[in-house]
Amino acid sequence: MFSTFSFCGRDNYMLTGYNWSSENVGNGSIIIVHGMAEHALRYKRFAEFLNSMGLQVYAFDLRGHGSDTKRSISGWFGKKNGWFLCIDDLNELIEYVRTKNSSGDIYLFGHSMGSLIVRSYLIEYPESLIKKAVLSGTTAGLPIVKIYLAKLISFTICQLKDPQSPSIIMDKLVFGGYANSVPCRKTQFDWLSNDAHAVKKYLDDPLCGFVCSAQFYADLINGTLHSNKPKNLKKLNTDLSLMLISGSEDPVGRYGKDIEFLRKKISLVIKQGQLVDIVLKNMRHEILNELEYKKAYKEISAFLMLNP
Numbered sequence: 001m002f003s004t005f006s007f008c009g010r011d012n013y014m015l016t017g018y019n020w021s022s023e024n025v026g027n028g029s030i031i032i033v034h035g036m037a038e039h040a041l042r043y044k045r046f047a048e049f050l051n052s053m054g055l056q057v058y059a060f061d062l063r064g065h066g067s068d069t070k071r072s073i074s075g076w077f078g079k080k081n082g083w084f085l086c087i088d089d090l091n092e093l094i095e096y097v098r099t100k101n102s103s104g105d106i107y108l109f110g111h112s113m114g115s116l117i118v119r120s121y122l123i124e125y126p127e128s129l130i131k132k133a134v135l136s137g138t139t140a141g142l143p144i145v146k147i148y149l150a151k152l153i154s155f156t157i158c159q160l161k162d163p164q165s166p167s168i169i170m171d172k173l174v175f176g177g178y179a180n181s182v183p184c185r186k187t188q189f190d191w192l193s194n195d196a197h198a199v200k201k202y203l204d205d206p207l208c209g210f211v212c213s214a215q216f217y218a219d220l221i222n223g224t225l226h227s228n229k230p231k232n233l234k235k236l237n238t239d240l241s242l243m244l245i246s247g248s249e250d251p252v253g254r255y256g257k258d259i260e261f262l263r264k265k266i267s268l269v270i271k272q273g274q275l276v277d278i279v280l281k282n283m284r285h286e287i288l289n290e291l292e293y294k295k296a297y298k299e300i301s302a303f304l305m306l307n308p
Contacts, residue, residue, distance in 0.1 A: 039066030075212025247283030
């Protein structure tokens with residue numbers, strides 16, 4: 001059964017949440033954190049699959065995304081510390097889920113930017129009782145020189161222009177190369193999936209593919225740095241079980257190279273045998289919307305120790 005609900009962030013900002021409820025109980029709950037310039041309802045098919053595995057599924061629209069754009073600005077987290085507002089929003093949702101499902105474990109699934117938010121959450125809240133987390137299409141970030149250059153440019157743009165206004169410059173700087181990663185591409189978003197139908201659905205969705213605010217890009221860069229700093233990775237709970245999963249044709253994860261890089265860093269922190277890294281062949285950024293998406297489903301359900 002599907003339902004919507006509202007919950008408040010720590011600053012009393014009202015957010016919209018979604019629940020796909022399973023008739024089966026006992027396997028716990030999972031929270032989905034969506035990526036940049038998209039929204040939570042795009043995960044309906046995946047949520048229903050997780051329901052069939054006996055999981056209660058929750059998701060929410062991040063600030064400036066999905067339903068929140070009706071009363072806010074597309075791609076806008078906040079005036080200050082926007083990234084950490086989102087981390088706190090996730091924490092509030094986790095507490096909400098605990099009140100609704102007092103028994104059973106809570107898992108996290110984050111895609112792309114959502115994976116970075118999950119990683120930052122796990123760094124800031126290492127004492128949380130999250131048992132497992134799945135990071136889909138995650139990244140180790142731009143090369144250090146480029147990312148600090150991007151940070152400087154985003155700061156300058158916010159000083160010279162309205163930080164709430166869309167920043168085409170930052171959008172091209174941060175993401176411009178992704179479209180070029182696909183030879184003979186038909187659209188600028190072919191890098192998302194090999195499934196032309198899935199790409200068309202994204203293009204036709206008015207809540208997807210928008211250019212975010214200048215301040216958003218500053219927040220995203222800060223979040224990418226925060227979730228990848230070696231000293232922060234050391235804060236991860238050593239008992240955490242973590243899955244890194246990406247496509248071999250995903251430019252965001254440098255075609256699987258970032259998965260290997262992060263595996264080496266994170267394996268030094270969490271206990272042996274609790275880190276799983278998988279690169280799915282012939283898949284692009286959105287593995288859940290690929291032609292062979294069921295392969296991704298199977299790997300994720302196996303990690304969560306559910307029967308596929």
